[in-house]
Amino acid sequence: MSQFTLKDLARKLGVSPSTVSRALRGHPDISPVTRQRVVEAAEKYHYHPNQLAQSLQKKRSNVIGVIVPEIRHYFFSHAISGIEEVAYDNGYTIMVCQSHETLAREILNVQALVSNRVAGLLIAISSETTSFEHLSRTIRQRVPLVQFDRVVEELDTGKVVVDDYAAAYGAVEHLIASGYRRIGHMAGREGIALNRKRFEGYRDALAAHGLPLEEKFHLSGGYREEDGRAGADLYLALDELPDAILAINDPVAVGLHTRFKERGVRIPDDVALVGFSDTPAAALIEPALTTVCQPAFDMGRTAVSLLLRQFADGADFEPETVVLETELRVRGTSVSKEGPCR
Structure with a gap:
C-alpha cells in the first residue's frame, strides 16, 4: 500500500499543498477552522510528513538544536521550557544536548546537530569554552546560530543576555x-x-x-x-x-x-x-x-524568537544583542x- 502524500491530502480537502503544510506546522496565516480540518484529515488518512524528504529538500529539518552546560541546573531547564514553547508554536521541535561544562563535549554536540541538518542552533557555552573555532565554522556553514546567557562576544551572532x-x-x-x-x-x-x-x-x-x-x-x-x-x-x-x-x-x-x-x-x-x-x-x-x-524562561523564548527571525530574514538578518532585565x-x-x- 502506497503512503498517503501531502498532495493526496490537499486533493481530498480541496486546498493547496502549501496550505496543508502550513496548517500542520501551525502557521498563523492559516485559520483555526482550516487547521482543524487539515489535522482531522491527516489523522483519518494516516498522513505523516516525510521529515527526511523535507530535510533533504530544504537542506534543513524542522528541528532546532539546543546546547546547554547542564539540564539539571534550574536556570537552563527553565530556559529550555521557554525555547520549547515558542518552537512548538511555530512548527519546530527541539533536540537538547548537554556539554557537561566541557569544551570537548560541546564540540561533539555541535558537530552532531549540524550533521543531522538541524534548522539552527541555540547555545549557552560551557565554562571551558575560551576558544570557539567550532562555532565560527558553524557560522561559515551558514547554520543559523543564536547564543544565550553565556556567550562569546567576539562572534557576530544574535545574543540574549542580562546586564x-x-x-x-x-x-x-x-x-x-x-x-x-x-x-x-x-x-x-x-x-x-x-x-x-x-x-x-x-x-x-x-x-x-x-x-x-x-x-x-x-x-x-x-x-x-x-x-x-x-x-x-x-x-x-x-x-x-x-x-x-x-x-x-x-x-x-x-x-x-x-x-x-x-x-x-x-x-x-x-x-x-x-x-x-x-x-x-x-x-x-x-x-x-x-x-x-x-528571567530564564523569557531568555529561552527570546532566543528562539531571534533564531526564527533569522530563518525568515536569511542573508538579510542583522545580528543583535537583546538585554533582559534582572531583579x-x-x-x-x-x-x-x-x-x-x-
Whole structure:
C-alpha cells in the first residue's frame, strides 16, 4: 500500500499543498477552522510528513538544536521550557544536548546537530569554552546560530543576555548599604564574558564606595554546589572570613551556605551571601538566599524568537544583542547588620 502524500491530502480537502503544510506546522496565516480540518484529515488518512524528504529538500529539518552546560541546573531547564514553547508554536521541535561544562563535549554536540541538518542552533557555552573555532565554522556553514546567557562576544551572532555588570554592581551596593564592608566574590572560571562582567561590577561597586578589593576574598571555581562547598573550605582556611560574599550563581551560593552552616558559621551574622539565578532552592534554605533573579524562561523564548527571525530574514538578518532585565530579591542571607533591610 502506497503512503498517503501531502498532495493526496490537499486533493481530498480541496486546498493547496502549501496550505496543508502550513496548517500542520501551525502557521498563523492559516485559520483555526482550516487547521482543524487539515489535522482531522491527516489523522483519518494516516498522513505523516516525510521529515527526511523535507530535510533533504530544504537542506534543513524542522528541528532546532539546543546546547546547554547542564539540564539539571534550574536556570537552563527553565530556559529550555521557554525555547520549547515558542518552537512548538511555530512548527519546530527541539533536540537538547548537554556539554557537561566541557569544551570537548560541546564540540561533539555541535558537530552532531549540524550533521543531522538541524534548522539552527541555540547555545549557552560551557565554562571551558575560551576558544570557539567550532562555532565560527558553524557560522561559515551558514547554520543559523543564536547564543544565550553565556556567550562569546567576539562572534557576530544574535545574543540574549542580562546586564551582568549592572546586576553584580547592584548586588554589591545592596550589601554595602546593609552594613557589610569586607565583601568577597566566589567567581566562575576565567575567560567567560559573563564571569568577567560580574567581577567588574563587583570590583567597581567596591571602588565607588571607597572599599578595597581584597584578593584573598576573590576566589574562582565552577558552577555547582560542590564548587561552593570547596570555596567555603578555602575561606575557612583564611585568618579571617569576609563578612559577605557575592557568588557566581545560586548553586555555588547554596554550597557556600551548606558548608558554612556545617562549620558553625552564622548566616548572615558572620557571613552574608548573595547568589544569581533565583532557583527554587534559594527560597527553601534557611535563611533564604538573597539572589539576582534572571528571567530564564523569557531568555529561552527570546532566543528562539531571534533564531526564527533569522530563518525568515536569511542573508538579510542583522545580528543583535537583546538585554533582559534582572531583579534583586532580598532575603534572609543578607539582612542588614543594623536590622532587616528596608
